[in-house]
Amino acid sequence: MQHSSFEIQYKSFKDASELSEQDQFLINETRKIATAAYAPYSGFKVASLAQMENGTMVHGTNQENASYPIGLCAERVMLAAISTIAPQVEIKNICISYISDKQGSDVPIAPCGVCRQSLVEFESRFSGNIRLLLTGQSGEVFEFNSVSDLLPMAFKKNNLIS
Ligand code: THU
DSSP: OOOOOOOOOOOEEGGGGGSSSSHHHHHHHHHGGGGGOOOTOEEEEEEEEEEOOOTTEEEEEEEHHHHHHGBHHHHHHHHHHHOOOOOOOOOOOHHHEEESSSOOOOSSSOOOOHHHHHHHHHHHHHHHHHHEEEESSSSOEEEEEEEGGSSOOOOOOGOOOO
């Protein structure tokens, strides 16, 4: 028997002002986009914004439904848009932010498990890593070098028997 473990490394910044101007732009845009989410049931509006290798930006917001389980997370709305309009273009950076009707928004949130799996799939389509910034409307920013850092032992295409 052998004990094994995973270590997840990330950086935390007290405030967006500690990051580069390019990152601050990405963060500010993401924070604004959250206002446009369709989340009348949870009151929890999420925005995900990707910066592509060619400099373009593509975003997604969560889309809820009166039939609760069919609602979509912001991250997967964004990934579906990218995979539709620019399937060959690599994502360099993603920022995720939110606004809540019921609580403040000064601590970062991390993507749900399903979205982590989708983010890892997208990263595996290209050779490079997708850097991830997580933040609320203010306060701390967490930086992960790769979306895969958030999902150790992810299920990947090489796990499928061909
Ligand atoms: N949500 C996202 O959009 N992304 C996540 O990673 C976590 C949760 C949405 C789904 C739902 O519309 C609302 O947040 C509350 O769970």
